[in-house]
Amino acid sequence: MLRKRLLGAVVVRHGWAVQSFGYRRWLPLGKPECLVKNLDRWGADGIVVLAIDRGDQGPDLGLLERLGALGLSTPLTYGGGLATEEHARAAVSAGCERLILDTVLSHDPNAVAAMGRAVGVQALVAALPLVRKDNGEVLHLQYTTGAQASLPPSIRQMLTTEQVSEVLVIDAMGEGSSQGFTSELLDTVQIHTALPLLAFGGLAEAFQISTLLSRPQLAGVVVGNALNYREHSIGNLKAALTDQPLRLHRAHRDP
Amino acid sequence: MSSGRLTVGIVDYGVGNHTSVLRCVRQLGFRPRISPQPDQLDQADVLLLPGVGAFPTAMERLHATGLAGYLQRAAQLGRPLIGICLGMQLLAESSTELGFTPGLGLIPGAVEAIGEPRWHIGWNSLEVAEGQPLLHASDGEVMYFNHSYAFRGPETFVAARSRVREGSEPLVAAIQRGSVWGLQFHPEKSQGPGLELLERLIQAGGER
Secondary structure, eight states: OOOBEEEEEEEEETTEEEEEETTTEEEEEEOHHHHHHHHHHHTOSEEEEEETTOTTSOOOHHHHHHHHTTOOOSOEEEESSOOSHHHHHHHHHTTOSEEEEOHHHHHOHHHHHHHHHHHOGGGEEEEEEEEEOTTSOEEEEOTTTOOEESOOHHHHHHHHTTSSSEEEEEETTTTTSSSOOOTHHHHHHHHHOOSOEEEESSOOSHHHHHHHHTSTTEEEEEEOGGGSSSTTHHHHHHHTOTTSOBOOOOOOOOO | OOSSSOEEEEEOOSOSOHHHHHHHHHHTTOEEEEESOHHHHTTOSEEEEOOOSOHHHHHHHHHHTTHHHHHHHHHHTTOOEEEETHHHHTTSSEEOTTSOEEOOOSSSOEEEEOOSSOOEEEEEEOEEOTTOHHHHTTTTOEEEEEESEEEEOOGGGEEEEEOSSTTSOOEEEEEEETTEEEESSOGGGSHHHHHHHHHHHHHHHHHO
16 A cells, blocks of 8 residues: 655755745755755655745756766655746656646646646646635745735646646745644645645654644655754654554665 | 676657666666667667656657667567556557557557546555566565556556555556566665666566
């Protein structure tokens, strides 16, 4: 049976891996290659690289080439600047298995469909940064403008018709903290789609992660900052999640 | 053909994740040769057909580059060929992804939508079929899958399966006909278990 996934995230800004606090403040951590290599060695179920400064510059192919040169044996998912079919092809060619789409979801749904034809819908993940207001309302956050609004109809339709294969639900306020993921965000997204979900933002503690992974529709969690400060943090976290159907890492046995 | 280290010809038809496969082959100690040119691929001991994307686009590229005929002739000659993910699906007779498209027809069977659930994404264990000594050591190992279409065909060509849920209908995870192999999962992204399985298949192919 399919295992639940524990994915490690590396947030990149101006070429450097950073610890992000709600995408408002950043603390430099070092070279992205070093962090990605660690996640590969430690047996993450996937590595998510988010280049948050791309805007309309397209994907960071230089970064992807450097990551490709590492010879990773862990699936790599990339987000940042992906806006066209050509971007999608180039990112996959550079070694990405999956692509995270954000702004393009609402700005150019036709481009999303073209990407699906080019690299396969199974490669496309929709990123939904969400905010829960004090009155309980859940709003979609546009990082580029800071605007908060209801989920755009184009995105709702994309989820209903499954033009992507998974949804990365981001707790935009919890991101960078360890206060926990706002589970109501998942409730809101589940109304619109039966797609598998991934949760990201504010996740650090095993009990928080275990609670989320118990939800049938949740395929995995993405953990960022919490993984970067301890050796073999993935293995340690998995060891504390024995109640969940997770995969145990096994490295390649040298001949 | 090479002497000593085996040469793996990675078929470059402009679709997919050739970089990952190239690094993986090199990491395993084989000599990779990535090319769209038949005369270059002729130098390889084992051919590897990777692929990420949609079936019709991939077949269109294989025909446009003349590689479809090349791969069919190579299989007829008994040359070892390993298809990965979409590369495995291309070995089938046809696919219904984005409409009906004929495949390479190297292994009897068709590629169809998975059904419910629609997606098979993530890590899943292999159930290796009887009489598959090369895969035997991988029985129960967990590999990385990422697909929404799957091979359906005669049991005799099914080498391994996986189930999305316990008790659910199995999906074909690996196929084999003679020296032609198809792996629905990504061995190059399945860490130790995937690398070891790919290593065995390449090694065995090179020894034929």
